[in-house]
Amino acid sequence: MIKYIQKTPTADEFNCLTNSVGWGVREKSIVNKALNNTLFSLCVYDDENLIGYGRIIGDETIFLYIHDVMVVPKYQHKQIGTTIMKLLLNQIDEYKKVNPSIRTYLGASKGKEGFYEKFGFISRPNDDLGAGMILY
Numbered sequence: 001m002i003k004y005i006q007k008t009p010t011a012d013e014f015n016c017l018t019n020s021v022g023w024g025v026r027e028k029s030i031v032n033k034a035l036n037n038t039l040f041s042l043c044v045y046d047d048e049n050l051i052g053y054g055r056i057i058g059d060e061t062i063f064l065y066i067h068d069v070m071v072v073p074k075y076q077h078k079q080i081g082t083t084i085m086k087l088l089l090n091q092i093d094e095y096k097k098v099n100p101s102i103r104t105y106l107g108a109s110k111g112k113e114g115f116y117e118k119f120g121f122i123s124r125p126n127d128d129l130g131a132g133m134i135l136y
């Protein structure tokens with residue numbers, strides 16, 4: 001049975017998931033620090049197996065970032081990614097109660113822009129905003 005649970009996954013679970021979507025694995029200490037510095041962590045389990053995940057990082061008032069949204073390939077195209085996003089956005093509505101102008105960012109993987117557009121995210125640059133930039 002598929003369950004959506006707010007909890008921090010173990011580093012092994014997280015690495016297994018990132019590996020399944022082609023993002024590789026990181027040292028456990030790095031993963032644990034990242035996950036412990038997360039505001040809201042959403043796990044999707046099928047029985048005991050972590051098969052989906054998404055998290056929110058940020059300061060809860062001015063800046064939020066949705067990161068690491070992923071679903072194990074075998075479970076993709078079953079609306080699990082959509083449900084993860086809906087639950088993350090529900091949580092963002094909670095932060096909006098403190099500051100309605102809170103900004104939520106994300107970086108879409110190449111080709112995944114359409115998935116996020118369904119939830120109202122727009123690509124930059126546009127008439128109002130400059131490009132989202134990244135330091136390599």
Ligand SMILES: CC(C)(COP(=O)(O)OP(=O)(O)OC[C@H]1O[C@@H](n2cnc3c(N)ncnc32)[C@H](O)[C@@H]1OP(=O)(O)O)[C@@H](O)C(=O)NCCC(=O)NCCS
Pocket residue numbers: 021068069070071072075076077078079080081082083107108109111112113114115
């Ligand atoms: C992106 C991801 C989380 C989507 O998860 P999912 O469970 O397959 O998504 P859903 O089943 O809820 O998708 C529902 C619908 O969203 C739309 N959608 C999904 N990916 C899309 C894309 N790249 N472009 C446009 N629409 C898309 C489709 O209409 C899709 O329906 P379909 O699966 O029947 O085609 C999943 O593909 C994934 O884990 N990919 C690898 C990791 C990744 O790239 N994550 C994004 C990080 S920015």
